[in-house]
Amino acid sequence: MKRVTIGDVAAHAGVSTATVSRVLNGGLVAEPTAAKVRAAAERLGYSPNALTKSIFAGRSSTIGVVIRDLSSPFYLDLIRGIDEVAAANGSPVMLANTYRSADREAAQVRAMDQQRVRGLVITADETADDHARRMAENGTPCVLVARTAPGLHSVSLDDVAAGRLMAAHLADCGRSQVGVVSGGTRPTQVKRLEGLRQGLAEHGLPQPEEVLVGNEDEVDGAVGSLLRRNDAVVCTTGRLTVAVHLALTARGLKMPDDIGFLTMDDFAWAGTLGISVIAQPSYEMGRAAAELVVSEPAAPARIVFQPTLIARGSCEC
Amino acid sequence: MKRVTIGDVAAHAGVSTATVSRVLNGGLVAEPTAAKVRAAAERLGYSPNALTKSIFAGRSSTIGVVIRDLSSPFYLDLIRGIDEVAAANGSPVMLANTYRSADREAAQVRAMDQQRVRGLVITADETADDHARRMAENGTPCVLVARTAPGLHSVSLDDVAAGRLMAAHLADCGRSQVGVVSGGTRPTQVKRLEGLRQGLAEHGLPQPEEVLVGNEDEVDGAVGSLLRRNDAVVCTTGRLTVAVHLALTARGLKMPDDIGFLTMDDFAWAGTLGISVIAQPSYEMGRAAAELVVSEPAAPARIVFQPTLIARGSCEC
DNA sequence: TAGTTGCATGTAACTAGTTACATCAGCCGG
DNA sequence: CCGGCTGATGTAACTAGTTACATGCAACTA
Secondary structure (H helix, E strand, C coil), rough: CCCCCCCHHHHHCCCCCCHHHHHHHHHCCCCCHHHHHHHHHHHCCCCCCCCHHHHCCCCCCCCCCCCCCCHHHHHHHHHHEEEEHHCCCCCCEHHHHHCCCCHCCCCCHHHHHHHCCEEECCCCHHHHHHHHHHHHHHCCEEEEEECCCCEECCCCCCHHHHHHHHHHHHCCCCCCCCCECCCCCHHHHHHHHHHHHHHHCCCCCCCEEEECCCCHHHHHHHHHHHCCCEEEEEECHHHHHHHHHHHHHHHCCCCCCCCEEECCCHHHHHHHHEEEEEEEEEEHHHHHHHHHHHHHCCCEEEEEECCEEECCCCCCC | CCCCCCHHHHHCCCCCCHHHHHHHCCCCCHHHHHHHHHHHHHHCCCCCHHHHHHHCCCCCCEEEEECCCCCHHHHHHHHHHHHHHHHHCCCCCCEEEECCCCHHHHHHHHHHHCCCCCEEEEEEHHHHHHHHHHHHHCCCCCCEEECCCCCEEEEEEEEEHHHHHHHHHHHHHCCCCCEEEEEECCCCHHHHHHHHHHHHCCCCCCCCCCEEEHHHHHHHHHHHHHCCCCCCCEEEEEHHHHHHHHHHHHCCCCCCCCCCEEEEEECCHHHHCCEEEEECCCHHHHHHHHHHHHHCCCCCEEEECCCCCCCCCCCCC
């Protein structure tokens, strides 16, 4: 029941703890001694305590990741990118899901700090920024995803470009009046709308009709109102894609003939359903975020990625 | 840059580190002293080192979760259940995604052990069992999900019942010849098939035509062969739902008229697409797994959950 | 007034490792 | 034959906390 410590291994091998530590971490040890130590460690099932290692090093080797919504495919690919880079650097990854609750986000960032993570990738609202900044000042690199803040690294999408890309595709498809379901007032949403407005104007199309939706329950009503005057519905957040799509199909509308549909973020069913999307390079964004953590650049870096259109026909006239 | 320690706080407050520790963890301290300490901690931005705390306690308060496939909705709900119970117990959750690689699974379990997690929830193959068992012997409760192993707790679905439920629904729907896409040779898959065979026999239906599929690329061919002689296709793993559904729709087949379709695990798009599924109570399973970690029962517990049918019409004749 | 009690606080040992420095044996050269 | 060098190992200090025990002081009792 009592945990095997380095002391136990040392006693069984007839050496000091220093020698055991040297064997395990590659110091100067004579081969016969090293063999004895390895045998003792094996026999006792010794598993070195990473916590103690970290406390001496001043920080752990773990990379923390605070995710606001694990169910989003965007974040899943982001995590895959982070995992990949972390694994290549021998760092475990500690994921925390916050379910979009500001309280949990702040609490998780604080917890990660207390765990003395090597660095932190944060997808969260402003609530946690102060603490993150303090961490950054203490030498823990913090990377914001999909948002920027003074003094912190960030990896984000060119959201204005995403909006313009939407507008360009809608124009290409011959749509004339666009209704938008937007997911809130966060900067990403605001900028995508802004880009959409700009793009529509440049293509000589009228400004979009916009509805702002808080949660999935409000989507059906919102879409209903948009259908009165528009021949295309776009959605500026991947989170609401299911709900918007359902609101359209439940009314018996077929895409693209009855209505054009375009949304954000690629996902598994998009191919099957023939839904056109504006995709983010989420895997690469994850890699970039992890690289920032690992390389610890002195000055706050802001990396911006470009969106791409994946046309599948849900918008073509 | 240098981290603020309890010693710094003590010095600024003019007390000993013991007093600071007592203030922060609720010991016997006079109020004026406590106020001074809190003020100093606040002023210095002190963040207690959770690693050091844990090393003294012998283990950390973190609950580890090794997930083989984060992209599966089953695991997402499972995690939500774990998170909920962990949060109620003040335990952070450390998630690790293994991308179905046996090497990564073993490595992650080892890493969790070295982090001295309070307990571990594992969704992985047998590779990691030995290490998990060693952890269990050392007093770290380990809970297997969707699999059982001697000496370890487990939380799983009654997979035979799931198969029988499938058979019963297929019979109810008037299907006469069933083709099955199975996801491999893991126990869950084997038992679901077994239940399906039993159920079909009981309902006087012929035995199913079975194809075993390794990955998504093989699905299309497999489905093609099944379509020759069957009027329903069932899939015993949620992981392949997208691919099987695509294989059917790509052939222009309409459900339920041209072909019956029934699969495992509920997911966001199932409602929109009208796909009938056998659902697992994944959230409750996550809660149960976390409860086992928290309560540390002496004897290995095996908790089995019952599946439910969610009929949406993709199977009705 | 001396003794008892009890609260508030400090001292120091403890957790499980790492590592700078000391030590010691064996070997070589002068 | 002895000093110096080198390679292997041990000793002990260090990391940042927690906590058992000791101590000191004040108030209350006899």
